[in-house]
Amino acid sequence: MFSKRTWTLVSLLLIVVLALSACAKPTAAPTAAPATEAPVVVTTEAPKEITFGLLLVGPYNDHGWSEAHFNAGLYVEEKLPGTKMIYLDKVNPADRPGTTPAQLADELVGQGATVILFNSDDMKDSATEFAAANPTINVIMASGDQQWAEGKDFKNLPNMVNVMGEMEYGKMMAGCAAALTTKTGQIGYLGPLINDETRRLVSSAYLGAKYCWTTYLGKPAEELKFKVTWIGFWFNIPGFTSDPTQVADDFFNSNYDVVISGIDTTEAIVQANKMKLAGKEVWAIPYDYEGACDEAPDICLGVPYFNWGPSYLGYVTAAMNGEYKPLFEWVGPDWTNINNPDTSMIGFKEGDALSAEAKANVDKFIAELAGGLQLFAGPMNLQDGTVYLKDGEKATDLQIWYLPQLLEGMEGKSLP
Amino acid sequence: MKTMTKTSSLWINTGFRIAAIVLALAFTSIVLLLSNARPFEAFANIINGSIGSSKGIANTLVAWVPLLLVTSGLLMTYATGMWNIGIEGQITLGAIFTTLALRLMQGTSVPPTLAIILSILAGILGGALWAGIVALLKIYGGVNEIFGGLGMNFVSTALTIWLIFGPWKRPGTGSMSGTEPFDTSLWLPQLEGLRISLWSVGIGIVGLLVVYFILQGTYFGLKLKAVGKNGRAAFLLGVPTTRYIMAAFLICGAFAGIAGAIQVTGVYHRLIPSISSGYGYLGMMVAMLVNFQALWAGVVALFFAALNIGSIQLPIVMKIDSTLSGVLQGALVLFFLLMEGARRTFLSKKRGK
Numbered sequence: 001m002f003s004k005r006t007w008t009l010v011s012l013l014l015i016v017v018l019a020l021s022a023c024a025k026p027t028a029a030p031t032a033a034p035a036t037e038a039p040v041v042v043t044t045e046a047p048k049e050i051t052f053g054l055l056l057v058g059p060y061n062d063h064g065w066s067e068a069h070f071n072a073g074l075y076v077e078e079k080l081p082g083t084k085m086i087y088l089d090k091v092n093p094a095d096r097p098g099t100t101p102a103q104l105a106d107e108l109v110g111q112g113a114t115v116i117l118f119n120s121d122d123m124k125d126s127a128t129e130f131a132a133a134n135p136t137i138n139v140i141m142a143s144g145d146q147q148w149a150e151g152k153d154f155k156n157l158p159n160m161v162n163v164m165g166e167m168e169y170g171k172m173m174a175g176c177a178a179a180l181t182t183k184t185g186q187i188g189y190l191g192p193l194i195n196d197e198t199r200r201l202v203s204s205a206y207l208g209a210k211y212c213w214t215t216y217l218g219k220p221a222e223e224l225k226f227k228v229t230w231i232g233f234w235f236n237i238p239g240f241t242s243d244p245t246q247v248a249d250d251f252f253n254s255n256y257d258v259v260i261s262g263i264d265t266t267e268a269i270v271q272a273n274k275m276k277l278a279g280k281e282v283w284a285i286p287y288d289y290e291g292a293c294d295e296a297p298d299i300c301l302g303v304p305y306f307n308w309g310p311s312y313l314g315y316v317t318a319a320m321n322g323e324y325k326p327l328f329e330w331v332g333p334d335w336t337n338i339n340n341p342d343t344s345m346i347g348f349k350e351g352d353a354l355s356a357e358a359k360a361n362v363d364k365f366i367a368e369l370a371g372g373l374q375l376f377a378g379p380m381n382l383q384d385g386t387v388y389l390k391d392g393e394k395a396t397d398l399q400i401w402y403l404p405q406l407l408e409g410m411e412g413k414s415l416p
Numbered sequence: 417m418k419t420m421t422k423t424s425s426l427w428i429n430t431g432f433r434i435a436a437i438v439l440a441l442a443f444t445s446i447v448l449l450l451s452n453a454r455p456f457e458a459f460a461n462i463i464n465g466s467i468g469s470s471k472g473i474a475n476t477l478v479a480w481v482p483l484l485l486v487t488s489g490l491l492m493t494y495a496t497g498m499w500n501i502g503i504e505g506q507i508t509l510g511a512i513f514t515t516l517a518l519r520l521m522q523g524t525s526v527p528p529t530l531a532i533i534l535s536i537l538a539g540i541l542g543g544a545l546w547a548g549i550v551a552l553l554k555i556y557g558g559v560n561e562i563f564g565g566l567g568m569n570f571v572s573t574a575l576t577i578w579l580i581f582g583p584w585k586r587p588g589t590g591s592m593s594g595t596e597p598f599d600t601s602l603w604l605p606q607l608e609g610l611r612i613s614l615w616s617v618g619i620g621i622v623g624l625l626v627v628y629f630i631l632q633g634t635y636f637g638l639k640l641k642a643v644g645k646n647g648r649a650a651f652l653l654g655v656p657t658t659r660y661i662m663a664a665f666l667i668c669g670a671f672a673g674i675a676g677a678i679q680v681t682g683v684y685h686r687l688i689p690s691i692s693s694g695y696g697y698l699g700m701m702v703a704m705l706v707n708f709q710a711l712w713a714g715v716v717a718l719f720f721a722a723l724n725i726g727s728i729q730l731p732i733v734m735k736i737d738s739t740l741s742g743v744l745q746g747a748l749v750l751f752f753l754l755m756e757g758a759r760r761t762f763l764s765k766k767r768g769k
Contacts, residue, residue, distance in 0.1 A: 086732055094690055097693035098693035108732065121591070
């Protein structure tokens with residue numbers, strides 16, 4: 001039975017493999033030469049070169065949070081000659097069991113990286129551990145607060161930068177667009193996990209929605225329903241999180257006609273698009289990534305997005321010149337043009353589905369924000385009715401960053 | 417004349433095993449070629465990433481220890497013919513009990529060394545308890561240990577998530593990154609600049625030796641194997657089958673519990689959602705690959721650990737997915753089992769002639 005024919009088959013298989021690998025071999029090694037060369041400058045110094053490494057919590061092409069960081073890396077490579085990006089994506093316990101982000105950062109250092117970016121709040125412990133253990137490596141931690149002297153978790157690490165965008169503004173614009181569009185007066189928010197960051201972002205969306213609902217549409221605040229459902233993580237991990245597809249569908253099926261996404265992936269607009277094709281009048285607002293609307297422009301009201309490029313360019317340049325300094329930065333939009341790719345950390349790209357009338361009001365709202373409109377202003381209560389801001393009081397950065405609960409008038413869980 | 421046959425059958429066995437390895441490599445190479453990557457470069461990167469630096473070796477050992485412990489434990493249940501697929505949950509419960517013990521002792525006057533030892537003992541208890549439930553379900557409830565084990569795995573996952581986002585959540589926030597990390601005094605002492613603790617390596621090696629000794633050198637081990645070979649015959653000859661099955665499960669659970677304890681005290685220093693890191697399932701593959709022989713478990717587990725660590729290089733350097741290591745591991749097991757079948761057919765045919 002197990003005779004000549006089988007052996008022939010096995011041998012043939014082997015020959016094919018060996019032949020194929022031999023054929024494949026002569027192609028140029030992809031990693032050999034850096035893509036960009038430093039410009040020839042007539043000095044005695046050698047051209048500066050630097051490798052920076054990104055640890056991305058999701059896939060590099062997630063059309064969301066991780067892709068926004070990945071694109072920022074490409075931006076640095078393009079703008080600063082002599083830089084090379086390496087990266088590792090899907091850095092989370094479900095996708096890479098048995099590893100820690102600090103260990104994976106070591107792998108990037110092993111490949112020559114001297115600047116390491118940790119792009120998720122969930123890597124915070126690892127980022128702190130890694131920065132302390134590797135004082136010669138420059139660490140960027142996006143969304144962390146370890147370097148905020150006034151913050152609750154100050155670690156004072158000489159080689160770490162914390163950077164976060166003031167997405168509160170982006171979310172306010174998203175909320176505004178949602179409120180100006182909804183026909184049912186019900187807005188759903190597809191939330192990730194519950195922490196300081198997500199509480200303040202969903203609350204910002206609510207404030208933007210309430211402001212535009214009452215100010216531009218002249219409707220009473222009580223008639224606006226705003227509900228958040230948390231899935232448990234930044235993206236779907238089967239078995240660990242609620243299924244965001246299901247959560248989005250539930251919203252649309254229970255009379256919520258606009259869903260704002262707070263998660264890193266595109267389920268909200270994907271499902272809205274399906275509903276639309278099935279004849280339902282619904283809309284969605286994705287998150288994080290400038291091109292997120294492209295997936296379903298017909299139902300997309302716009303996208304608040306991060307533009308990390310300019311900030312990262314600054315940090316990598318500093319590292320290259322030996323001028324890297326510990327820092328906590330909470331960077332707002334460039335109010336002269338929030339969509340300027342070279343200057344604005346936070347942008348809002350209006351979508352095709354936003355009506356002309358609504359668009360005019362969203363633009364008006366953005367202009368008001370640029371002019372200094374502060375929505376985190378009293379009187380304002382927390383979800384349980386306790387006073388958050390007294391009449392006439394404006395929230396400090398600390399009060400906003402560490403928002404302890406959702407706000408009064410919002411539906412959904414405040415605490416995990 | 418007799419020795420001649422023995423040598424030739426040894427050669428035949430070795431030949432079939434080498435063929436299995438070659439086939440697995442060939443299969444993985446085809447997968448690589450289909451994704452436009454060069455196999456030799458990929459294998460070189462895996463080797464370099466796992467044993468090319470002291471950090472790589474240390475990280476490989478970090479993965480080796482729990483894998484070795486789990487495999488060792490599984491050899492006990494396999495000896496009785498039981499498929500302890502609930503091993504993942506047993507690791508998890510070990511980790512939960514260890515975390516619980518450390519939480520109770522952190523900030524008290526209990527000396528750190530004692531706290532670590534007690535927490536590992538708690539982990540043993542947790543793992544054994546979870547395995548014991550599967551065994552009870554099997555023995556008294558007639559629930560197949562595979563289904564019982566799978567069920568308990570799901571329960572353990574749910575329990576972990578509940579603890580991390582519920583009673584053990586960080587102040588004001590729940591996070592997939594797990595519970596608040598323990599103070600460094602409660603970490604298993606690590607080598608300077610590396611992630612590995614010699615204590616955990618020691619525990620892993622001792623664990624394997626214990627299992628090897630039990631299975632090869634004791635009457636107890638012999639009876640376990642008798643239960644596995646033919647439970648009914650063993651029973652008729654006076655071996656209390658159910659008690660031996662229970663014992664095998666408890667020992668296996670204890671080993672899994674130690675693995676979970678080391679994941680907490682030596683690797684993550686807290687409880688995380690997927691604390692078992694898939695070592696349970698990987699351990700089952702290792703055990704199958706070594707044909708349930710303790711002698712080879714250490715080497716093969718080391719190889720699998722090296723594959724896991726080395727493959728991290730693939731996405732960084734070659735932009736291909738690191739799950740390739742899983743493809744190679746799976747292919748090895750499949751081809752090994754296939755070749756094992758082929759070998760039997762070959763030998764029986766030969767004898768038939």
